[in-house]
Amino acid sequence: MALRAQGFSTPAPSRPQARHLQSAVRGMSLLQLDFVNVLIPAHYLVLYARLGSYRRELVDRALYPAGFTEAWAHEACLVPVESWPLLYHRRATHRVRPWGFEKFLQQHAAFAESVLEQVRERGPLAAEDIETPAHVPAKIENSWYSSSARGVLEAYFGQGLLAVRGRRANFARVYDLAERLIQPDLLHRCVPEGEARRELLLQAGAALGVATAADLADYFRMYVTDAKPVIEELVSDGLLEPVNVEGWRQQAYLHPEARPTRRNPTTLLSPFDPLIFYRPRTLRLFGFDYRLEIFVPAAQRRWGYYVLPFLYEGRLAARVDLKADRANQRLVALATHFEANVGRAAVREALEAELARLGGWLGLAHGDG
Numbered sequence: 409m410a411l412r413a414q415g416f417s418t419p420a421p422s423r424p425q426a427r428h429l430q431s432a433v434r435g436m437s438l439l440q441l442d443f444v445n446v447l448i449p450a451h452y453l454v455l456y457a458r459l460g461s462y463r464r465e466l467v468d469r470a471l472y473p474a475g476f477t478e479a480w481a482h483e484a485c486l487v488p489v490e491s492w493p494l495l496y497h498r499r500a501t502h503r504v505r506p507w508g509f510e511k512f513l514q515q516h517a518a519f520a521e522s523v524l525e526q527v528r529e530r531g532p533l534a535a536e537d538i539e540t541p542a543h544v545p546a547k548i549e550n551s552w553y554s555s556s557a558r559g560v561l562e563a564y565f566g567q568g569l570l571a572v573r574g575r576r577a578n579f580a581r582v583y584d585l586a587e588r589l590i591q592p593d594l595l596h597r598c599v600p601e602g603e604a605r606r607e608l609l610l611q612a613g614a615a616l617g618v619a620t621a622a623d624l625a626d627y628f629r630m631y632v633t634d635a636k637p638v639i640e641e642l643v644s645d646g647l648l649e650p651v652n653v654e655g656w657r658q659q660a661y662l663h664p665e666a667r668p669t670r671r672n673p674t675t676l677l678s679p680f681d682p683l684i685f686y687r688p689r690t691l692r693l694f695g696f697d698y699r700l701e702i703f704v705p706a707a708q709r710r711w712g713y714y715v716l717p718f719l720y721e722g723r724l725a726a727r728v729d730l731k732a733d734r735a736n737q738r739l740v741a742l743a744t745h746f747e748a749n750v751g752r753a754a755v756r757e758a759l760e761a762e763l764a765r766l767g768g769w770l771g772l773a774h775g776d777g
Contacts, residue, residue, distance in 0.1 A: 414615065414683045416673040420460035426470035432458050433476065437611040438485040438628075440680040441478070443579045444702065446714040447732050448770060451486070453678035457719075461769040472574040473589050478581070480566065482629055482685065491611075492590055493597040494604040499568035506551040509559050516556075519544045523560045524569065532573045532584040535561055605630065605638045610663075613648055615682060617666035619689070620658040626686045656692055672722035674758050676730075676766060684717060684724075696724040696747065712743050720758050725750045728759065732772055739767035739774045 415435045421428050432455055433439045442450035452464055477489045480498055487495075504510055513520050519541065527533050538557035540546055545556055553559045561583050564570040571586040587595060599607070612627035613619060619627075625635035639661060642648040648661040677684055679700045684690040690698050698717060701709040712729025720726070729742040741763060746752050760774075767774040 414617070414681075415458045416683075417667075417669045420458065424459040424462035424466070426466050426474075428459050429455055429462065429466055429470040430475065433471065433486060434488055435615070436682050437491070437615050438481045438487045438682070439471075440482050440682070440685060441484045441486060442678075442680050444714070445579075445732075447716075447730050449579065450678040450680045453676070453716075454681050456766070456769065457673075457675040457677055457681060461765070468574055472572070477590065478565075478572040482627060482682070483680075489590060489594060491608075492594045493599045494607055496568075496598050497601045497604060499566065502563075502566035502568075504559070504563040504566060506548065506553065506559070509548065509551075509563065512545075512548070512556065512559065513563060516544050519556075520560050520563075523557060524564060527561075527570065527583060528585060532582045533561075534576060534580045534582050536580065602638070605634065606641065609635055609638055610642060610647060613642070613661060613663040614665060616663070616689075618651065618653060618660050618662050620656070620660055620692075622658070623686055623689045624661065626689075627682070669722075674720050674762060675718075676716045676728070676762055677719055679714075679716065683719075690724075694724040698724075698727070711745055715743075718755070718759055718762065720750070720755050723750075725755045726759060728763075732770060734772075737772055739763060739770060739772040741774070 415432050436454075439451050439454060444450065447453070452467065455462065455467070471486055473489075475489055476486050477492060479485060479487050479491065479495050480502070481487050481491070481495065504513065523538055526538060530537075535555050535558035538555075538561070540555070540557050547554075548556055548559050551559070553562065561570060561581070565572065565581075565583060568586055570583040571589040573582045573584040573589060576582060608628040608630070609624050612624045615627065616623055621636050621639055622632050624639060625632040639648060643650055643661070646664075648663060651660050651662045653660045679685075684694075684696075684698060687698055690696050696717065701711060701715065702713060706713075711727055714731065715727045715729045717724050718726040718728060724747065726744060726746045728744050731740045731742055733740050744759070746755060763774045
């Protein structure tokens with residue numbers, strides 16, 4: 409049921425179109441964005457796992473700004489624009505990043521105001537387009553934000569004054585006034601926080617199929633203590649059903665539309681695929697202990713730098729450290745690790761076929777490192 413709810417229940421279309429991408433994101437309620445480009449930005453791979461080889465340029469046409477918007481949901485995500493009112497309280501209580509940047513905004517209030525005016529007067533802008541006066545520090549110290557202008561734009565984005573119109577070829581956000589991108593009935597609608605939590609938890613239930621309270625809370629990054637009373641309300645209203653899952657110690661909840669899947673998919677998964685992005689659920693559901701080791705020192709890594717789980721006939725059967733060697737047009741598997749108690753010969757054969765398929769989609773020939 410978890411696989412079916414996560415969009416793996418039907419065969420991938422032979423020629424995925426924009427509507428397929430839109431349907432996939434709506435079915436998940438969110439698409440977590442990550443632009444680490446060791447292989448391909450992770451959210452492209454989330455859609456590939458469900459739809460197969462689609463044209464990547466469709467993402468910008470299908471999702472920006474055609475019924476979707478970026479928001480802080482699980483992390484930075486694309487969400488259906490209808491979710492904008494449900495995230496009102498996130499925007500109202502948004503803490504600007506990096507921590508302490510409030511001081512910069514206070515010290516350079518005139519510049520911060522001018523950034524908003526530049527967008528208003530000049531139209532959609534990326535951080536590199538913002539004119540920064542000489543007396544304003546151009547960089548933010550000890551931050552992954554590239555510039556002070558980016559920090560200001562991000563602050564307005566987090567507060568909901570700006571929204572994202574699209575991404576440039578270098579993946580930079582292009583910001584515009586939210587009022588130009590979000591239709592008025594959604595832009596100005598304020599959903600009470602309790603009602604918003606209720607709807608977001610219900611969306612999480614539909615996306616996950618069967619889940620614990622912690623699973624449901626994590627989907628939209630709520631505290632489980634805040635989520636539990638709302639989950640009890642949803643149970644009382646017949647919108648979630650308490651169930652016991654063999655091997656799970658925690659109480660589980662079943663969404664009424666969840667059905668057993670007849671398809672056992674085989675595909676590589678993004679580290680930020682919603683099927684596995686909550687690691688405790690991944691371990692509980694698949695017996696698969698997974699972490700991304702990008703920020704782990706090389707000598708301390710167990711599996712590799714950018715390791716993708718391999719979903720084989722509905723089971724996480726292996727993990728592969730992959731890299732796109734673009735200079736030589738090769739997809740390189742730096743290391744492969746098989747799970748215990750899997751038929752290695754069958755899994756290896758399926759994995760090789762999947763690597764060839766993925767390489768073909770990326771325009772890379774598969775070869776071992």
